[in-house]
Amino acid sequence: MATYPQEQARPAVRPTLSERLRGLVPERWYIHVLLWIVCFIIGFPLFYAILVATQTNSDIYAYRFLPGSSLPENWNVVMNIAKLGGYMVNSLFIAIVVTVGKVVLSLLAGLAFVYFRFPGKWLVFGFVLITLMMPTEILILALFRLVNSLGWGNTYLALIVPFLASATGSFLFRQHFANIPSELSEAAQLDGATPMQFLLRILIPISWNTIGALTVIQFVYVWNFYIWPVLIINGQERQVVQVGLRTLMGGDTQTRYGPMMLGAVIASIPPVIVFLLLQKQFMSGFTLTRDK
Amino acid sequence: MQGWIPALILGIAALLGAVFLYNTVGRGHRASLIVLGAGALTGVAGALLFMLPLNFCTFEQEHDIIDQVFGVLLIAIGMAITLLPARWVLTRLLNKQSFLAVDASPGAFKGIILPFVFLAPTLIILAVFLYYPSLETFRLSTLLARLGAPRTAFVCVDNFTRLVDDSTYFNTVVVTLLISLAIVVIGLILSLFVAVLAYQPVKGARIYRTLLIWPYAISPVVAGVIFLLMFNPTGGIINYGLDSVFGIQIPWLNDPSVAPWAVILASVWKSMGYNILFYIAGLQNVPKDLLEAASIDGANLVRRFLQITIPLLSPITFFLVITNLTYAFFETFGTIDYLTGGGPLNSTTTMMYRIYQIGIRNNDLGKAAAESIILFVMVIGLTVIQFRTSGNQVTYGA
Numbered sequence: 291m292a293t294y295p296q297e298q299a300r301p302a303v304r305p306t307l308s309e310r311l312r313g314l315v316p317e318r319w320y321i322h323v324l325l326w327i328v329c330f331i332i333g334f335p336l337f338y339a340i341l342v343a344t345q346t347n348s349d350i351y352a353y354r355f356l357p358g359s360s361l362p363e364n365w366n367v368v369m370n371i372a373k374l375g376g377y378m379v380n381s382l383f384i385a386i387v388v389t390v391g392k393v394v395l396s397l398l399a400g401l402a403f404v405y406f407r408f409p410g411k412w413l414v415f416g417f418v419l420i421t422l423m424m425p426t427e428i429l430i431l432a433l434f435r436l437v438n439s440l441g442w443g444n445t446y447l448a449l450i451v452p453f454l455a456s457a458t459g460s461f462l463f464r465q466h467f468a469n470i471p472s473e474l475s476e477a478a479q480l481d482g483a484t485p486m487q488f489l490l491r492i493l494i495p496i497s498w499n500t501i502g503a504l505t506v507i508q509f510v511y512v513w514n515f516y517i518w519p520v521l522i523i524n525g526q527e528r529q530v531v532q533v534g535l536r537t538l539m540g541g542d543t544q545t546r547y548g549p550m551m552l553g554a555v556i557a558s559i560p561p562v563i564v565f566l567l568l569q570k571q572f573m574s575g576f577t578l579t580r581d582k
Numbered sequence: 583m584q585g586w587i588p589a590l591i592l593g594i595a596a597l598l599g600a601v602f603l604y605n606t607v608g609r610g611h612r613a614s615l616i617v618l619g620a621g622a623l624t625g626v627a628g629a630l631l632f633m634l635p636l637n638f639c640t641f642e643q644e645h646d647i648i649d650q651v652f653g654v655l656l657i658a659i660g661m662a663i664t665l666l667p668a669r670w671v672l673t674r675l676l677n678k679q680s681f682l683a684v685d686a687s688p689g690a691f692k693g694i695i696l697p698f699v700f701l702a703p704t705l706i707i708l709a710v711f712l713y714y715p716s717l718e719t720f721r722l723s724t725l726l727a728r729l730g731a732p733r734t735a736f737v738c739v740d741n742f743t744r745l746v747d748d749s750t751y752f753n754t755v756v757v758t759l760l761i762s763l764a765i766v767v768i769g770l771i772l773s774l775f776v777a778v779l780a781y782q783p784v785k786g787a788r789i790y791r792t793l794l795i796w797p798y799a800i801s802p803v804v805a806g807v808i809f810l811l812m813f814n815p816t817g818g819i820i821n822y823g824l825d826s827v828f829g830i831q832i833p834w835l836n837d838p839s840v841a842p843w844a845v846i847l848a849s850v851w852k853s854m855g856y857n858i859l860f861y862i863a864g865l866q867n868v869p870k871d872l873l874e875a876a877s878i879d880g881a882n883l884v885r886r887f888l889q890i891t892i893p894l895l896s897p898i899t900f901f902l903v904i905t906n907l908t909y910a911f912f913e914t915f916g917t918i919d920y921l922t923g924g925g926p927l928n929s930t931t932t933m934m935y936r937i938y939q940i941g942i943r944n945n946d947l948g949k950a951a952a953e954s955i956i957l958f959v960m961v962i963g964l965t966v967i968q969f970r971t972s973g974n975q976v977t978y979g980a
Contacts, residue, residue, distance in 0.1 A: 318782065318784055321779065321782045321784050322784060324779055325779055325780065325784070325790045328776050328779060328794065329790060329794060332793070332797060332851070332854065332855075333793060335805075335808045335809065335812060335851060336797075336800070336808070338811075338812065338819055339807075339808045339811070342811060347817070350811075350817045351816065351817045353819070353822050395703050395704050395707075396704075398700040398701070398703070398704070399700065399701055399704045401700055402696075402698075402700040402701045405689070405690055405691050406690055406691055406693065406696065406697035406700075407690045408694050408698065409694070414701060414705070417705065418704065418705070418708065421708050421712050421713075422965060423961060423962050423965045424712045424713075424716055424958075425908070425912055425961060426712070427912045427915070427934060428937075428954045428957055428958050428961070429712065429715035429716055429718075429719055429954070430937075430941075430954075431719065431722065431937075431941045431947055431950055431954065432714075432715035432716070432718035432719045432722060432951070433711065433715045434729075435718070436710075436711070436715055436718065451707070451711070452707065452710075452711035453711075454703070454707050455703065455704040455705075455707035455708050455711075456704075457708070460704060472689035473689070474689070475689035475690070475691070476689040479689070479691065485691045485693075485696060485700075488691075506799075510798065510799050510801075513801060514801040514802060514803070514913070514916070516803055516915065516916040516919070517915055517916070517938060521942065532801055532803040532804075532916065535803060535807060535920075539807075539920070547811050547814075547817070550807060550811070551807070551808070551811060553807075554804045554807040554808055557801070557803075557804055558800055558801070561799040561800075561801070562796060562799045562800070564799070565796060565798065565799035566792070566796075569792060569795075573791075573859065573863075
């Protein structure tokens with residue numbers, strides 16, 4: 291946090307009018323003004339989307355900058371006709387399972403990399419490291435054939451299992467654990483702790499920042515799944531919300547922007563909540579690992 | 583094909599491999615003969631890496647010069663893949679450094695099996711769902727294959743060499759590079775400006791930072807949906823604003839020369855939160871006393887920024903260039919699909935979008951796999967650059 295210079299001791303003279311006025315304006319007011327402008331510009335698209343979510347098409351074309359009256363009607367379209375609620379539940383389920391799975395597997399991998407000596411460690415480490423160069427997007431066609439031949443087409447398994455391992459997470463924890471003084475694990479061993487006890491009782495409680503940071507990164511990552519579910523999931527029963535938004539985009543009839551924007555806003559709520567809740571951990575976790 | 587062609591190729595590969603390893607490792611060493619032999623073997627293995635699966639098909643007589651050039655390129659890449667690790671291994675062997683010795687990490691637990699138990703789920707998933715599909719993508723790229731069709735046909739490297747004189751593919755590459763470049767340059771400049779502003783010690787700085795970083799949590803698809811409304815030529819707020827202030831209307835989504843800018847603006851908006859976060863983290867590590875010293879020496883605000891802050895931020899800038907390029911390659915897919923659908927006239931069809939169009943919509947798996955491999959090579963290049971330079975990143979303070 292910023293520190294402020296201590297205020298000078300005030301002389302016991304009655305302040306003049308201009309001095310009193312100056313007290314009302316915050317120090318460095320122009321920075322506040324600039325920050326307000328930038329925040330407004332960055333926030334504007336979402337602000338505008340929320341506004342339109344309450345309007346009809348004719349309100350939009352008239353550029354009314356006041357909330358309209360058709361929020362209930364738009365809500366009806368989004369929830370009952372496009373059935374976005376079901377997509378939201380699917381996305382939430384997948385995002386939570388994959389995020390928890392990734393954090394757990396990454397913790398175990400970090401534990402193995404830092405607190406064990408085993409032959410071929412560098413080879414195993416390299417095996418994980420190289421996967422950073424393999425974006426799933428590029429492999430999507432081969433992955434599609436593989437997952438289908440496993441009989442996982444159109445199932446949650448297809449959306450969850452291939453994404454449970456995380457090279458980023460393994461490295462994040464490896465880095466974090468490597469910075470923890472080794473006296474800690476020595477002491478734990480003297481007390482007869484098993485590796486799992488050491489992980490659960492000591493490592494996890496002092497790693498909440500890193501866990502929080504990884505949770506935000508992975509939750510947002512999974513929530514944004516788009517091209518893969520388009521491919522592997524057909525039908526709306528198990529489809530994710532990013533694809534479900536398509537049903538709000540016109541098609542044969544003219545697009546109604548109100549429901550579309552309401553859908554976009556609703557689809558943004560869970561990741562934004564996760565981000566806001568874990569914001570502190572996210573930022574400090576990132577600062578720590580900036581030079582990975 | 584005459585049998586002597588593979589033999590000739592392997593002979594040359596053995597010679598080159600031996601010369602390379604001898605010159606870089608073995609010269610003057612007692613074991614130089616062993617190094618020569620190992621070099622020859624590794625060279626042959628490198629040449630065979632791609633040629634064995636392809637069965638030297640690029641050098642068959644019915645193939646033209648492009649295929650042959652491509653074949654030579656593949657042999658060169660294969661040899662690089664085997665020879666560079668071989669040099670590293672040999673150097674360690676000759677210096678008597680062991681491979682099995684593990685770093686003497688203090689406080690390690692006992693057990694050889696247990697770490698593998700902990701690593702097993704990660705390793706299995708990476709092997710099955712990343713390594714195997716990677717190899718499969720290489721295999722697919724040599725096939726004429728259709729989604730759902732059981733039969734495939736081997737077509738050598740046709741899927742690649744046909745791209746050479748495919749003008750729409752060339753166009754896609756140019757579009758991808760221009761959009762990516764614009765996203766990186768515009769995004770980073772704006773983000774640095776905002777980060778410097780948000781770094782100022784004013785009241786409520788934390789609240790401002792939250793308000794600036796939250797678009798990180800917005801999905802590329804939602805960015806596409808929202809900007810689709812804002813760029814709408816008839817009801818869009820951006821044209822309304824432009825019209826009432828400057829009296830101009832821009833056909834954002836219908837004009838091939840403007841549509842990429844719609845994608846760029848939406849993507850920059852979405853990616854700025856991430857960039858600002860990293861720049862604020864970086865600014866926290868710029869030593870204050872250095873700036874104060876410069877200020878005492880009479881350097882003004884602009885000079886201090888240009889000559890101290892920016893150079894000290896260069897490692898972070900570099901990291902962000904790489905991550906933003908990866909973002910521009912892949913994650914713009916959702917934005918593009920909702921905002922422009924690759925149009926008008928393919929002006930916003932990026933390489934990733936084209937892979938989807940060709941592989942899924944046109945159902946041509948082999949060709950799409952070949953284009954995936956080209957994108958793959960670009961990503962590997964980026965990552966290698968990142969690894970090579972992140973090793974000697976400057977760390978200050980902390």
